[in-house]
Amino acid sequence: MKGAFLIVASVLCMRTLGLPNGAPEDSCIDLTPRHPGVSNQESYPPPYQVLPAAGQGRVRLILGSPQGLAYQGFMILARDADTGELVGEFANLPDTAKIVECTRGVKNAVTHTNTSKKHNLELDWEAPVDYEGTIVFKSTFAQDYNTYWVGVESPRVNVRKRFIDVLTSSTPGTTQRATTPPYYSPTVDYETKDAEDPFYTGCGSTKNCFGTPPGCVETKNCMAAVAVLVRGERYLFELQARDNSKYVAVGLSDDSKMGDDSVVECTNENGEIGLHMSWNTGKKNTRQPMQEGAVKLEAGSIKDDMISCKFLREKTTVVQGREYDLVNKPYNLLIAAGKGLNSNGVGFHDAAYAATGGAKLLSDVGGFTTASNVLIRVHGALMLASWIGTASVGILLARYYRQTWVSSQLCGKDHWFAWHRFFMILTWSMTIAAFVIIFVELGEWSSEVIHASLGLATTILAFVQPFMAVMRPHPGAPRRPLFNWAHWFVGNAAQICGIIAIFFAVRLNKAKLPEWMDWILVAYVVFHILTHLVLTFVGCASDRQASQRVNSFPMKDMHSRGSMVHPDARQDAPHAGVRKFIFGVYFVVIVLFTAALIVITVLAPIEDTWVTITNTIKNY
Numbered sequence: 001m002k003g004a005f006l007i008v009a010s011v012l013c014m015r016t017l018g019l020p021n022g023a024p025e026d027s028c029i030d031l032t033p034r035h036p037g038v039s040n041q042e043s044y045p046p047p048y049q050v051l052p053a054a055g056q057g058r059v060r061l062i063l064g065s066p067q068g069l070a071y072q073g074f075m076i077l078a079r080d081a082d083t084g085e086l087v088g089e090f091a092n093l094p095d096t097a098k099i100v101e102c103t104r105g106v107k108n109a110v111t112h113t114n115t116s117k118k119h120n121l122e123l124d125w126e127a128p129v130d131y132e133g134t135i136v137f138k139s140t141f142a143q144d145y146n147t148y149w150v151g152v153e154s155p156r157v158n159v160r161k162r163f164i165d166v167l168t169s170s171t172p173g174t175t176q177r178a179t180t181p182p183y184y185s186p187t188v189d190y191e192t193k194d195a196e197d198p199f200y201t202g203c204g205s206t207k208n209c210f211g212t213p214p215g216c217v218e219t220k221n222c223m224a225a226v227a228v229l230v231r232g233e234r235y236l237f238e239l240q241a242r243d244n245s246k247y248v249a250v251g252l253s254d255d256s257k258m259g260d261d262s263v264v265e266c267t268n269e270n271g272e273i274g275l276h277m278s279w280n281t282g283k284k285n286t287r288q289p290m291q292e293g294a295v296k297l298e299a300g301s302i303k304d305d306m307i308s309c310k311f312l313r314e315k316t317t318v319v320q321g322r323e324y325d326l327v328n329k330p331y332n333l334l335i336a337a338g339k340g341l342n343s344n345g346v347g348f349h350d351a352a353y354a355a356t357g358g359a360k361l362l363s364d365v366g367g368f369t370t371a372s373n374v375l376i377r378v379h380g381a382l383m384l385a386s387w388i389g390t391a392s393v394g395i396l397l398a399r400y401y402r403q404t405w406v407s408s409q410l411c412g413k414d415h416w417f418a419w420h421r422f423f424m425i426l427t428w429s430m431t432i433a434a435f436v437i438i439f440v441e442l443g444e445w446s447s448e449v450i451h452a453s454l455g456l457a458t459t460i461l462a463f464v465q466p467f468m469a470v471m472r473p474h475p476g477a478p479r480r481p482l483f484n485w486a487h488w489f490v491g492n493a494a495q496i497c498g499i500i501a502i503f504f505a506v507r508l509n510k511a512k513l514p515e516w517m518d519w520i521l522v523a524y525v526v527f528h529i530l531t532h533l534v535l536t537f538v539g540c541a542s543d544r545q546a547s548q549r550v551n552s553f554p555m556k557d558m559h560s561r562g563s564m565v566h567p568d569a570r571q572d573a574p575h576a577g578v579r580k581f582i583f584g585v586y587f588v589v590i591v592l593f594t595a596a597l598i599v600i601t602v603l604a605p606i607e608d609t610w611v612t613i614t615n616t617i618k619n620y
Contacts, residue, residue: 022111023075023140028102031075031140031150033070042141046149048141050076053299054164055312057127058091059157060298061137062198064120065095067141069159070461073117073142075104077109081156083133088135092124092231094206099194120198124231127159134158199227199240199308207238210333210368212354213512217367223344224337224352225252228362233315235326235362236298236374239266240308241337245351248307251280251334252324256355261334264295266309273300273309277343280334282444287345287428291317307337330359333368353510375441376510380601382434383505386427387458387498388524389594393587394423395491400535403542403573424491428462431498435459454501461494499525512604517597524593531586538575538582545574 013057023033053060063074077100078087089107090099096118100109125137137154158165174408200220203209209217211225223239241248246268251261261280265287266273275297278287294317300309313324324331333356340347357369401503405415413421435455438446446452468487473480503521506513 001057011460015332016206022073022098022113023100025100025102027075027111027140028077028100028109030530031077031138033073033142033148033150034074034138038050041557046141046152047265048139048149049139050139050154052125052137052154052319055124055298057164059125059127060121060122060166061125062120063118063139063141064198068119069143071141071143072115072145073112073148074118074121074139075100075109075111076137077133078137081136087131087133088125088127090123090125093227094123094202097121097123120201120474122198122202126274129155130161134429148505157451180446190554199225201240202229203227204365204367208360208362208363210354210356212335212336212352214354224248224335224354226333228333230363231312234312235315236310236312238263238310239335239450240306241352242306243337243351244305244339245307246339246341247335247346248309249278249335249346249349251336253280253334253355254359255333256332256357257335258334260320260322262312262317262322262324263334264313266297266300266307266311266345267341268302268307269341270304273297275300275309275311277319285345287603288319291319326362328361330361332356332359337411361603373510375437377602377604378503379434379438379441380511381598382430382437383455383498383502384597384601385594386434387495387502388597389590390423390426390430391491391495392528392590394427395495396531396535396586397423397530400539400579401583403571403574406572424465428466428531429461431462451501451504453507454497454504458494458498459496461490465490465494465567511601512603514604517600520593520597520600524590527589527593530603531582535579535582538578542574599600 015307023031027033047067048063048071051062051064053062059078063076063120066072076090079085080087086102086106089112091098091107093110096116097110098113098114099107100111101107102109112118135157137157139152140148140150141152142148146247156167158167172560197220200209200217203217207227207229208225209225211217211222211392213223216222217225222240223243224245227238229238231296237250238249239248247265249263249265251258251263253259255260258280259282263278263280263285264362265276265278267276268274274291275295276287277295278285294314295314298310298312301307313326317324335351336350336353338347338349341353360366360368397416401416402414406560409415410418438455465487467488468483472483472487503518505511505516506517506521
């Protein structure tokens with residue numbers, strides 16, 4: 001029993017000497033892990049690689065697997081390709097890495113700090129000031145305690161006094177591993193999606209990330225996104241956008257709205273990445289001359305439907321007479337992408353746009369919140385409820401139901417009048433509220449001129465309508481026909497303007513509404529028109545059957561002779577049952593249309609919301 005205990009204790013002790021706290025200094029000699037109990041070595045191609053990218057006096061390294069395999073441990077150093085001597089120092093390490101001083105006082109190697117699974121770690125190597133030669137990065141990757149590869153080499157890197165050129169082909173390296181080769185397949189089911197897009201690696205832990213639509217950083221599928229990483233005295237910005245965008249841009253702002261913002265743009269210029277600075281004046285963007293040393297493009301690519309770039313920005317810059325101090329002052333981030341380029345600037349951000357919900361120091365790593373668009377959603381919901389819902393029902397009642405439900409009254413008024421007034425007061429109240437809300441949100445005239453103009457026209461027409469009704473002449477008065485026509489025209493004009501404005505709202509970038517919402521609106525318009533046509537024919541049939549009664553055909557009620565003096569005024573016109581049935585169907589369908597459109601608006605972008613709900617249900 002005692003012997004068994006000693007064996008178990010010995011094995012556990014050997015395991016603790018291996019991976020957990022990184023490679024010891026004596027591993028600098030041959031990069032071989034000191035894992036007790038593991039000695040069998042054999043050759044096998046490694047599924048890991050070291051990818052260098054040249055910068056000014058430094059190399060950015062990515063340690064990862066093209067197939068998405070994770071690794072628990074690693075060690076890397078740089079050697080002169082000819083002499084084998086250790087060269088340079090490492091900097092800007094992620095949290096899961098630490099320096100190993102192979103030469104006392106020199107940061108010439110890096111290893112892991114724990115055995116958590118890692119994907120695509122990034123770090124920097126800095127060249128000596130006067131060094132000239134060719135270096136190669138040599139690494140060890142440990143997939144687990146028993147499985148590792150030694151001597152994984154990067155492509156060769158030429159250094160000429162801090163001018164760096166990365167060669168395209170890597171040198172052959174000795175790749176050794178212990179024990180049986182692990183199962184390996186290009187179609188491996190990745191444990192995480194981090195490896196699918198290195199952009200998201202380190203988000204929230206080593207760098208700040210923000211993108212649109214909301215929550216996309218967590219799901220790693222942003223339409224447009226920005227990441228910020230502190231790199232010494234400068235800040236590294238990473239941008240990317242999908243959907244064949246021609247540009248992606250990031251702005252530094254004091255608030256969550258466009259206006260007085262310093263912007264840097266990465267553009268697709270005939271297949272090449274261009275870097276530009278610009279300035280937001282209100283809703284207008286104007287390109288600025290590039291300031292020497294302010295920003296510097298590090299890398300960029302255009303692949304498939306994605307544009308991406310990396311650029312360095314100095315910690316302090318002066319733009320338009322304003323100082324941007326990234327170290328000491330918090331900023332909001334604005335991310336935008338679009339499919340158009342002008343002769344001297346970028347087009348409208350029709351692919352993506354989002355703003356952070358609060359300013360923060362870019363060096364404080366953590367998540368950004370998205371600026372709230374609650375007021376925009378409320379504005380849209382109120383307008384839909386007004387002009388698709390209550391206005392449609394109120395207008396229908398006034399036009400076709402004056403001779404229906406006349407045997408009783410509501411609050412001393414005919415049913416059609418009482419309910420017409422109720423629905424139109426609701427329409428008036430919601431329209432005014434929606435106008436005030438969007439004005440508070442924007443604080444200025446919208447750049448969406450057509451939608452804004454139609455909305456303003458709708459609001460003005462709706463506003464004056466109840467005051468016109470209060471001043472209407474008595475039935476039989478000479479000016480009563482003029483009032484009837486004016487009241488009819490203003491009410492219909494308001495609804496037409498409102499519905500057209502809603503169609504234009506579907507195209508607004510801020511609304512984030514799906515294009516297929518147009519088909520729901522078209523279906524509503526068709527149903528609305530068909531209902532009016534059917535009720536018109538029913539009214540004509542009613543007139544023919546009871547020509548002595550006051551007719552229910554709407555346009556004839558525009559004249560001064562009205563129902564108040566007719567002997568049959570308190571009797572329903574013929575076909576009242578048909579009209580009641582049509583109204584019941586119309587009311588239910590309008591409620592469904594209105595509810596569906598409001599849900600789409602409030603939960604926009606509805607596709608992403610649906611995916612989130614579905615995933616939540618599955619996980620639950």
